[in-house]
Amino acid sequence: MADEDKQTKIDVTINHQTYTIVGTESKEHVEQVANLVNEKMQDIREANKHLDTTKLAVLTALNTMNDYLKLQKEHEELLTLLEEEN
């Protein structure tokens, strides 16, 4: 196994709970992911103060997936445009 594929264990805190993330990503990347999830959860909680943590986490996942699909569409459109130009 190449050095860059070495599995790492990184602890992150999401909504006051610690999660151990096992993977090949850098500590900086994993912490950035965790910070963005925390920010999104906090925003959703502020708009919906009575949500329990599970619902809050599910809505955070839905919201992030929505962002992902929109960006994916934009990315694909750009790729199609490039193909047409070449």
Added chain:
Amino acid sequence: MADEDKQTKIDVTINHQTYTIVGTESKEHVEQVANLVNEKMQDIREANKHLDTTKLAVLTALNTMNDYLKLQKEHEELLTLLEEEN
């Protein structure tokens, strides 16, 4: 408010629980988002059978945010490349 900005309420089922999504997205888009979140949750549950629902939802959010950041990086690299070419 323009017609295309009309707020809709769409019920989706995530992990056997119903969520009402309020927004301006089409029913098809919201259902696609929900299906992808469900699939991801199921994959994570299969790899970690003893997770409670909250942890499962948080890990799904983290995993989706990880995908988002990777795609964002790829998209930005493509945009930079295009700017350099022009």
